[in-house]
Amino acid sequence: MKGNVLVGQSGGPTAVINSSLAGVFKTAMDRGFNKVYGMRYGIQGFLDEQYVDMSKYVKNELDLELLKRTPSAFLGTCRYKLPAIHEDKEVYEKIFHLLDKMDIEVLIYIGGNDSMDTIQKLSDYAILTGAKQRFIGCPKTIDNDLALTDHTPGYGSAAKYIGTSTKEVIRDCLGFSYKKKNVTVIEVMGRNAGWLTGATALSKAEDCDGPDLIYLPEIPFDIEKFTKKVETLLKKKDIVVAAVSEGIKNKEGKYICEFSAGSSTKDAFGHIQMTGTAAYLANYIHEKLGCKTRSVEFSTLQRSASHLASRIDINEAFMVGGAAIKAADEGLSGMMVVIDRLSDDPYQSTTGVYDVHRIANGEKVVPREWINKDGDYVTDEFVSYLKPLIQGDYTPMMVDGLPRHLTMNTKGYKDLYKVFNE
Incomplete structure (x- = not known):
């Protein structure tokens, strides 16, 4: 029998970060993992033993679809920098003690550059100590500045x-x-x-x-x-x-x-x-x-406007969440999922994985040739790169004229179920 999955969200949220969380949850359940636990407020909250059982909040397909349409970080996020391993081994000893206690087999961290730094350090510590857990980074950032991936979930929306x-x-x-x-x-x-x-x-x-x-x-x-x-x-x-x-x-x-x-x-x-x-x-x-x-x-507003989310973005965010679980289930660790663009017309993409050491703490900037000579506008090549990523809509679930979101306060969803069961 497989063990449990632990997933966290870190850094600035996006309109589609929870679609990746949904992808992690569904794929982990489909692949036979026992439980999916969510860190409350990232690795910082986990150090204080703050976590939840995701199955208490995602009970059916409607909840899953609602989660995909919910902005900000459902689990809460943090900006916490793990110390270097040689600087404070006690922090790592505590984290891995908790992972063993919870029978965690896989840890997925959804985030940007700084979050990949966390995945790098945890996977390095596991190698040094022979720990059994596997660590996979799931890309997320509106800034689109992660290396080796064509683009990042959150950017298109x-x-x-x-x-x-x-x-x-x-x-x-x-x-x-x-x-x-x-x-x-x-x-x-x-x-x-x-x-x-x-x-x-x-x-x-x-x-x-x-x-x-x-x-x-x-x-x-x-x-x-x-x-x-x-x-x-x-x-x-x-x-x-x-x-x-x-x-x-x-x-x-x-x-x-x-x-x-x-x-x-x-x-x-x-x-x-x-x-x-x-x-x-x-x-x-x-x-x-x-x-x-x-x-x-x-x-x-630019990172929380889920009512204007791109369908391409929502779907790719879900895709990379699932790919992170797949990579870990196949024995990989210390990696980050990337998006590879296959074609522009029609637009098609797939996922790949790269060693997180090649990504963490790096920064992908706009190529100089995509900025005009005077430095005061972008070129047509920039716009052509971006346009496929904003295509399609993902209609919010509306109740009384406003979008409904999934929260940890499960009260008040009867009206939502009523609307979508009619």
């Missing part, structure tokens, strides 16, 4: 929201364009990689000109050059819209947000907390050019 919202912001700007000069700066998530900000180019279509300028963190940002670009554009048109990554930096390597009143707090992995880039630039343009300005920060 975030891009779909960003493209849609950019189009709506531009439409809103045009409604106030009569005899007024107005500059809007849109801030999009992205610390060192501009995959999300580039998605604003999706708004460009027959009914929309798209943003006038797009700035990614891959290219040093020159605020004076930016100001001149905006000034030139305002001579030709009344409305200018610029999209910027929260992580754009000047040529000295200083984040533009650090010039604002934003926080300089750092997380457990040493990442500065980003905020205020668009607000700073909007104020700067107002002072220099005297025109009306405003800033729009998509913030957490």
